[in-house]
Structure formats: C-alpha cells, structure tokens
Amino acid sequence: MRLLLVEDDALIAETLNRQLTAAGFTVDEARTAQQADQLGRQEDYRAVVLDLGLPDGNGLDVLKAWRSARLTMPVLILTARGDWQDKVNGLKAGADDYLAKPFQTEELLARLNALIRRSEGRVEARLTAGDFELDEYRQCLQTPDGKEHSLTGTEFRLLRCLMSRPGQLFSKEQLLEQLYNLNDSPSDNTIEAYVRRLRKMTGADAILTRRGQGYIFNVLD
Numbered sequence: 001m002r003l004l005l006v007e008d009d010a011l012i013a014e015t016l017n018r019q020l021t022a023a024g025f026t027v028d029e030a031r032t033a034q035q036a037d038q039l040g041r042q043e044d045y046r047a048v049v050l051d052l053g054l055p056d057g058n059g060l061d062v063l064k065a066w067r068s069a070r071l072t073m074p075v076l077i078l079t080a081r082g083d084w085q086d087k088v089n090g091l092k093a094g095a096d097d098y099l100a101k102p103f104q105t106e107e108l109l110a111r112l113n114a115l116i117r118r119s120e121g122r123v124e125a126r127l128t129a130g131d132f133e134l135d136e137y138r139q140c141l142q143t144p145d146g147k148e149h150s151l152t153g154t155e156f157r158l159l160r161c162l163m164s165r166p167g168q169l170f171s172k173e174q175l176l177e178q179l180y181n182l183n184d185s186p187s188d189n190t191i192e193a194y195v196r197r198l199r200k201m202t203g204a205d206a207i208l209t210r211r212g213q214g215y216i217f218n219v220l221d
Helices: 010-022 033-042 059-068 084-093 107-120 151-164 173-178 190-202
Strands: 001-005 026-030 047-051 073-078 098-101 125-127 130-137 140-142 148-150 207-210 214-217
Touching: 001 010, 001 033, 001 130, 010 026, 010 084, 010 107, 026 173, 033 059, 033 107, 047 059, 059 073, 073 084, 073 107, 098 107, 098 207, 125 151, 130 151, 151 173, 151 190, 151 214, 173 190, 190 207
Parallel strands: 001 026, 001 047, 047 073, 073 098
Antiparallel strands: 125 130, 130 140, 140 148, 207 214
C-alpha cells in the first residue's frame, strides 16, 4: 500500500516512516505544502497522513485543494493536542479522521488500517479473496489447505495489492508504484521474481499472468 506522509519535522518523519514501513506501507514523504499538493495529485496513494503546520502553508489548504480536484484518498490529519477547532475544520474540509499529538504509533496504524478498510468496503482486518485470507496485522497468508505462510514486507505488499481487487488486471507499473517509494529504483524483473515466490505458496493458478499486460489474482471456484 502506498502512503503519503506529510510532516516537516525530520525526526518525527523519519521515525514514522520506519514504523509505517514495518507495518507494510510504502511511504513517500513531503515536508512542504507545495510538495504535498504536487505528490497527492500525481501519485496513486491509498492513504495520506497530513500534518497541518507546514513551513510554507497550512495542511488544511492542501486538503481543500485535493478535495476540490476530486481526489478521494483517505486523509488522516495530525493536530496539536486539545486543538478541537483544527479537528472540526479538518473534518469539514474533507478529512476522514484525525489524531492528536503526541500519539502512540499503534493508534496511528489502527486508524490508518481502519480508514483503508472502509475505503475498500471492508470491516475486518483479514483480507479475503476466494478461499485465501491475508492477515494484515501478522502479515501472513492462509491458503485453502489451512496452512499459514509468513510473508516478507515486499511479498505482503504485493499480495495485498492483488488480493484487494481480485479479478482486476494490474500492470507491472501499477504494482511497482504500490511496492516502492519515489527513492527506490527496482529492476524491471522485480515483479516477476516476487510473483514466482508467491506462487509457491498460493499455487500457480491463483495469480494469473496476462502476457504484456500484467497480473490478476484469480478467485478460484
């Protein structure tokens, strides 16, 4: 899952980036309102964590600009403790949730995952596609034979992307965008290598290849 973290404090941003990555997110960072607005418009993010106090403007104005442009990705606002007016203004501007500073990372992750589940029309932390179940918190896959398979971070992100929309064709470019941030430089055969690894767990028929087009998670009857 690709996520945009908008935070101008370098130490906070570095810490959050590390924790979000460990939880299965691919994170891009923005330190200014201008950069955040640009990235939000040009990249495909599943969610945004948005601080309001930015050096060149207010994060609330960035949010309003996104919503005016009909960008619908879930946005969680970070706000100063006790500043209820920021919370109200943020929700009115189109935010989906808010979290007061200081906060526990566990709460941030729980709220983010809840936002993403709702945006995908789900209520449970298990992602189900056919007889396959993906546990988002434990990052493991349960296959139809009842076995559980632990996943690496990249395996988890790739499988989660495919299983979130079973039957949909994903190009290599779309998958790479969800697996890697703007600072990464994956090779052209990265996706093929990880698909081969996942097929050892799911079986060859669960992830279909459309030659020259991409991959589909196949819900077997």
